[in-house]
Amino acid sequence: MATREQRIHRLIEKTAADRRTGEVLWRVVGPAKNGEPGLDVVHGDLDRPFFVASVSKLFTVVCLAQLRVEGRLDWDSPIDEYLPSLDLTGLAVDDGRDVSGEITVREVMSHTAGLADYFEGPRPDGPTTLERAIAADFSWTAEEVVEWTRVMRPGRRGRGLYSDTGFQLLDAVVEHLDARPFAESVRVRITEPLGLAGTFVYTHADHGRFGHMAVIRNGADDLHLPLLLASVDGQGGVVSTLRDAVTFLQAFFDGRLFEKALLDEMLTDWHRIFSPLEYGTGVMRFRLPAVLTGFRSFSFEGHSGASGVVLYRDARSGVIVAGTVNQLQQRQLPYQLMIRTAAIAAS
Structure with a gap:
């Protein structure tokens, strides 16, 4: 046998x-x-x-968890408090009201903030971001992600809608609080302590x-x-x-x-x-x-x-x-x- x-x-x-x-x-x-x-x-x-x-999102989550344990991040505070360099206006709309200044870190982590998905979600100007990149590879910034998401149809706050836009914002929170690139935070906080030589x-x-x-x-x-x-x-x-x-x-x-x-x-x-x-x-x-x-x-x-x-x-x-x-x-x-x-x- x-x-x-x-x-x-x-x-x-x-x-x-x-x-x-x-x-x-x-x-x-x-x-x-x-x-x-x-x-x-x-x-x-x-x-x-x-x-x-x-x-990769689990690596972001570890950074956010450590920042919370350190007392530097409140998951129930509005995420825009930790993103002074990004204008989130118009990203989250609830019953016609802009709630972008109210959505919390926890909601974004849970995909319940009502944020559209800039990566695979439908865009009003044609193919999805992923489809465009497959056709001709290109790069972008967090500022561009916010700009693209702003013109997309938002979800409903409180309901699950998987959003890569949200994790772009969460990575930016880590960068702002740690004052270093996200990749460096992952190295210092995760890969070096665990001895992950290939990560x-x-x-x-x-x-x-x-x-x-x-x-x-x-x-x-x-x-x-x-x-x-x-x-x-x-x-x-x-x-x-x-x-x-x-x-x-x-x-x-x-x-x-x-x-x-x-x-x-x-x-x-x-x-x-x-x-x-x-x-x-x-x-x-x-x-x-x-x-x-x-x-x-x-x-x-x-x-x-x-x-x-x-x-x-x-x-x-x-x-x-x-x-x-x-x-x-x-x-x-x-x-x-x-x-x-x-x-x-x-x-």
Whole structure:
């Protein structure tokens, strides 16, 4: 009879052979149980760098949590108090009233501020920002993000609407309070303390390293988007490895990066953003009805990204899944592989 490790490897290899995927990097880590050692199954190079896409948002959240613990940031204060150089007028509108000066840091972290999504949301002047960059790579600033978002249709305050605009603002808060580039805050606050040698925020200074990253595909096409990726910071510009990603997520949930009591607060007040994805305060949750998961009950907490990246811990079994299929299309593929490999690891 095949071992759990062998069964997991077979599933990953089947996905990797699928022509719809890019370079598949995958790791499944399970806790020790019943006297048996923990599980650790790896497909690909543990130290192969890849863009973690919106998993980057967890790095922003860690910075915001540390700033709160330090007493320098109040999550329930209006975000514009921490953004003196940005004019947020007109970004958030509630029943015809401009509430841009009232939306809080917590609301922006939770995607309930009613901010439109400048990145993949519909723009009145044509294609989305992502579609434009795929057609011809370009870079932008936080000021331009605010300008583009201002003319887009806002959501309703208090309801979930996933917004990359919000995390551009949150990164700017970190930069303002730390008085240094966001990439430097991540280095000082996260990667150096945890010894994450393969993790960094991609910037314009890193273009010479772009060719060393795993390639992201869009259907059958390889994407070359260094200017885009140098513009998104904690929205989606972090590079990591399978080795580092698991270490980071373990530290995130174990209380090694900020007070663990704060995590309990973050993992509440869940609201739907994209079915079946939900959002708490800076953390994403993926759940499916048991009938769709072989009658196993999972509650994956962490984050995922549009290029086929997942970094989740199942709150019930403790299984961690980290990986990428490096494919912008077929966004269901990484979730399918996550559920199937986690189910074997938890068995």
